[in-house]
Structures are given as structure tokens and as C-alpha cells.
Amino acid sequence: MQRRILVVDDEPAVRFGIRHFLEAHGLEVLEAEDCRAARELFRTSRPDLVLLDYRLGDGTALDLLPEMRAVDPSIPVLVLTAHVSIDTAIQVIKQGAEHFLPKPVELPTLLVMVERLLEAQQTRRRQQAQAASHADELNPFLGDSRAIRDLEATARRLLDSDSPVLIQGETGTGKGVLAHWLHMHGSRAGGPLVQLNCAGLMPQFLETELFGHERGAFTSAVTRKQGLLEVAHRGTVFLDEIGDMDLQVQPKLLKVLEEKRFRRLGEVEDRSVDVRLLAATHQDLSEAVRAQRFRGDLYFRISTLPLRLPALRERPGDIPVIARDLLARLSRELGRPGLELTPAAEAALGAYAWPGNLRELRNVLERAVLLSSTPALTSDDLQFNHVLARALSPLPAEPRGPPSEGSDLDLTLQELERRHIERVLAAEGGHVERAARRLGIPRSSLYQKLKRLGLSSRI
Incomplete structure (x- = not known):
């Protein structure tokens, strides 16, 4: 630079x-x-x-x-x-x-x-x-599968580049971990890493977060606000779920990438900024372009250097290695030294579909550690969400009969909401957009509910 x-x-x-x-x-x-x-x-x-x-x-x-x-x-x-x-x-x-x-x-x-x-x-x-980074940095390349080794080799070749990188992968595959690794091992490691999740943000809120605003730019703008792009100057901006970015904001981001200039809300003069963009999405952006939900010029600008994180089910041989690493971290975080997995527990982990990928694997292990009183976790200590796994499986869900009368009366409202969303997702084959239409809510609201309830989505 x-x-x-x-x-x-x-x-x-x-x-x-x-x-x-x-x-x-x-x-x-x-x-x-x-x-x-x-x-x-x-x-x-x-x-x-x-x-x-x-x-x-x-x-x-x-x-x-x-x-x-x-x-x-x-x-x-x-x-x-x-x-x-x-x-x-x-x-x-x-x-x-x-x-x-x-x-x-x-x-x-x-x-x-x-x-x-x-x-x-x-x-x-x-x-x-x-100093600001996590002292025990997560490794996005754990395992010996061909898919993960190829991913690491490609990622290392991109470290010295300043071009945008598009990280693709299902929810929970570790896109944020990979973005952090790219920044910390790249030429901009001495600069800041600024992250923003675009999912569910209204256009004006997303725009003011990215670009900032001047005092009086809109009703609630009582003070001047510095945007994240300014904060990330000479560093990296990581935009998670960029596929959910509103069409009104996309051309302004494209200007930053092409001209390295932007304008705060309520300002008449451009500002210059030097940032590298890392973007991530679980969506098929080429399909979003065809459906006119995403700008083609922005897609081609950010997809020059694509990286795809494989789903956990695509590399079952890596699951024991990843599980041991996660368990060692949980052991330190929770003050439970000496935790280990029995062979039967490792076999059970490898046989599960993992619709929530690495995020779900960590949740399963953390729950097992908290509920188990012994240092060796067995297959009985592992509690999988088989209902969600069936709902998000590529295979058709098995038909189920209606619940018995009064079976939902003992559930809390949150539990009832969780069960209903699971049923609708199952009926729609795990397709979030169709499930959101059936529930009568925006897709972004459903994503927020999935996150709050600890659920995952396939599409």
C-alpha cells in the first residue's frame, strides 16, 4: 500500500x-x-x-x-x-x-x-x-479432508491481494472465522477489522452504519456519526450476509470498491477511504442476481476471489478432529480440565447430519459438558436436534401425523413458536423464503427468529 x-x-x-x-x-x-x-x-x-x-x-x-x-x-x-x-x-x-x-x-x-x-x-x-484479536485464534482449516486442504491452499494465495473476497457456505460453517484469519494473516493485519451483519437491517440503518452521517441528516441524527468504513481505514471490512444488503445501499458500496470514495448521509463532499472488503453469504448470489435481488455489477466486483466453506456433512472424517479442538476450548472456558470424547461419542458425532454445521457442533458439545458430571463424554451425553436435522436434510422429510389434542398446552410461548417454525420449515423442505411467506412474516424476520431460537436454515 x-x-x-x-x-x-x-x-x-x-x-x-x-x-x-x-x-x-x-x-x-x-x-x-x-x-x-x-x-x-x-x-x-x-x-x-x-x-x-x-x-x-x-x-x-x-x-x-x-x-x-x-x-x-x-x-x-x-x-x-x-x-x-x-x-x-x-x-x-x-x-x-x-x-x-x-x-x-x-x-x-x-x-x-x-x-x-x-x-x-x-x-x-x-x-x-x-491485542484486540482473540488470544487463542480459531483455525478455520482443521481436518485432513481434500476439501479443507484445497480451501487452505487457495486462501493462502489470496493473503497478499487487496481485491474483495467472497466467502460462501451454509450457515454455521465458520465464514466469520475464515474472514478473521484472512485479515490477521494478510498484509492489512496491522489495521482494524470491522464487521457488520447485513441481515435484517433496514436500508437507512445499514447505510448510516457503513457510511456514517452528519448531524441533522435525519430526524434522530442529533450528533455526527463516523461510519464503519472510516473506522476500517487501512484495514478490512467484513460484511456478513451481504446477500441481504438492500438494493438501495448496494450501488454506494460499489462506489467504495471502485473509487475508494464515499459520502456520509447529509454530506455534500466525498471522503476517501482505503479498505479491503471480505464478504460472506449463505445464499446463491448468482440466483439472486437473476431474481433481481442483488446487483449484477456488485456481484461481479466482489466474486473475483471466491472461497467456499464445505458443510460439515461433506467432510465427516474431519468431525473428530474439530470436536476435540472445540472440546479443549470448552474445557478451558468452563474450567473443566481433562475433558475427552469416548470412541462411541466420536462415532455418534460422525453419524449425525449437522444441519447447523460447526455452530451446532459447538452447541451440542457445550450442552454435553454442562450436563455431564464425568470428564469422558459418552454418546448418551450428546443431544442432537433430530427434528431439525430431518427438516433441513436434502432428503424429503418423513410425513408425520397431527399432534395429539392438548399436546401443546404445556409448552411455553417460545417453545410453541419454535415447534411451529420447525413444522413449517419441514413442510417447506427447509426453504426459508417459502417458510416466511407461509408464516406471513418477512424473510429477514424469520432469520432473526431462527437465530434467537438457536435454529438453522438450509436455504
């Missing part, structure tokens, strides 16, 4: 000399001649470093430094001035400047200082990202 330097000086000759020298060394340079222009470029262009002349036509560095730190304190500022004094140096350092250099500046010395500041900034960001 080319680093961007903002040079603020009221002398055109000084700006030209610095710009020519820095660009010859592979840096991008922006210029501002006064405080007003510097404020605007700093806000909209997000430089990696600022070279700031102390005295400008409409103010001084002491006016700009607090404002710049309020916008982004991680951007280093190097102050240059022909009026050298100890008091001035102390003042600018107190206001947040990294260093202070006298003018006329020696360009080789300036380059060394700039490179050191950029390297220190990158190191700080990398350390912050590593």
Missing part, C-alpha cells in the same frame, strides 16, 4: 521541493497551503502522516494539532518551522506533534524521520490489532 503524506506549508516552492523528493521515494503527497485546506484534506483524505509548517496564513500548528488529534490521534504530525525556540517546541509536542524540525529542512533527514514515523505507526497498529 502506498503511504500518503499531507504537506501543509504556505510557500509553494517548499511544498514543491518536498513533494518532488517524497514522490521519488514512493510516497503519495497531498498539498495544503493554509489551515482551512489542511482541515479539509485531513478529514476527507486520511493521510498516514502530516508535515505541518508552524506558521500559516490563517493560523498556526497550535490551532490545527488539537483538531487533527480529535479526528484521528494515530496519525503522526511532524512540525517544521523557521522560528525555532524551546518554548515553541514544547508547545507543539504538548499538543500532540511527534517531532519538531527546523527549516530549511534537509530532505534526506526528513525522509529518514518520515520512514521511522510510518514504521512506528504500522508497528503500533499491528500490536493493537493483535
